[in-house]
Amino acid sequence: MRPKRVTFRHRWLPYALIAPQIVITIVFFLWPASQAIYQSVLRQDAFGLRTEFVGMANFGRLFSDPLYLESFWTTIAFSALVASLSMGIALILAVMADRVIRTATAYRTLLIWPYAVAPAVAGVLWWFLFNPTIGIAAYAMDALGYDWNHYVKGSDAMALIVIASAWRQVSYNFLFFLAGLQAIPRSLTEAAAIDSAGPLRRFWTIQLPLLSPTVFFLIVVNVVYAFFETFGVVHATTSGGPGQATNILVYKVWRDAFEGLNLGSSAAQSVILMVIVIALTAIQFRYIERRVEY
């Protein structure tokens, strides 16, 4: 962006203005992050008395640890499910709301507020619904012949955290899809309608292609959400269980540090997560640049 032509001159004022943010960034972001990198190449004994340099050994052990690899796959499956479920429902609702333009705002009000519900609270609400003894959803499934029990069945537990995480995210996706749909010029859809293309045909040939930048952007946002912001959902409901079924990466990094007290391994996991965030942020910026061009 073009820099300002007119600026102020002052010897110390700009430094004073920027100092609070820089100090907080260094103390609470850069220093801990460098500590994580530093600790990831060390190994400490259980009492923290002796520390030795082990190079890449912590990483090597992680990637040969079946539990860690399993957690990796769990996380990937989890984020794919959350992203596709929440985006799919949001897209259907947004397409519907886009057509009934007059009442779109009323529906928007009804649909956006779950975004305000904290992931942990969302988890507790759905946990209550699916509680095997008193939950109404578990009861309904029992009536349909399915014995729901997320305390025992890994797939049920996974379904529970996927639903709780996706529920909240539908609102967000809905807003962006609706904005994207409303930005499509009416003349395009009208022209297609005159050429006798039905609503479904118009959706596939006009709306969805023009929406593709929004779709890509939301995929990245949803994956970031599922990877990093769903700690609360897991911690408040399944605690990673049963077994390892819902032990996603951010939950594992916390558990290994605070319950397992395995500092080197936890630090190495932090570093791997950092690499993932940096990659996702880079992709996000690329697509946002693209989005502007469209």
Next chain:
Amino acid sequence: MVENRPLLTFVQHAVLILGAALFVFPIYLAFVASTHDQVTVARGIPLLPGGEFWNNYSQVLGEGISTAGAPPLSLMLFNSMVMALSITLGKIAISLLSAFAIVYFRFPFRILAFWTIFITLMLPVEVRILPTFEVVASLGMLNSYAGLSIPLIASATATFLFRQFFMTVPDELTEAARIDGAGPMRFFKDILLPLSRTNLAALFVILFIYGWNQYLWPLLVTTDESYYTIVMGIQRMANAGEETPQWHLIMSTAILALLPPVAVIIGMQSLFVRGLVEVEK
């Protein structure tokens, strides 16, 4: 609407209403559960609210759930409010100032400062849990409002938003202010701040929700019950060891925990939508 298709319109409204109902259902059921006593909830939830509303809410607000080691909710709500407001106001204040410095001054290390701020985008708490905890512990900030809020107030997104906005402020305004003899801070206070009002409000909505819904961080830095926030406290009640969870009280807590941010979103809907779209740009 492009063409008139009554059947399709009907289907659309049906889908939307079904969707909205599906969204409201968990909250409705939580509310219903919060108005019954323990026995009724344990027997299977009725579909209509009961008469225990005042009892349940006054119990959680006044006494808390002692068996789960949770303090009264009024205290947790207060803590959440303090944390959410400090994070929100803190983020806005430091981002405004640093964006002002980056846009309106030329100084050595300007680009370096910009990138230092930018990098916070890539380091959410979740990826540096233990070392950040160690820093806060060594600064003696565990179990304090400062520990709950200050580590979270650095924000690249807010700084970017203000930077973007300041870039669109016409240079003529700055020139006019300079000719009239206004210094940089006077210009900031009398011209930039009033111009940023809408952006400030939109950002306030987004950041308040972000701050209120913090979970992992309060879980790490508070061991003293008197600093629990409501969003993390609810988990303690739900996982109260051997005890049967007191669902009617847990659901009262859930309702109270989600009420403030939901009220903010519904009350300031247009600002919220604007804020969300701006932040992601």
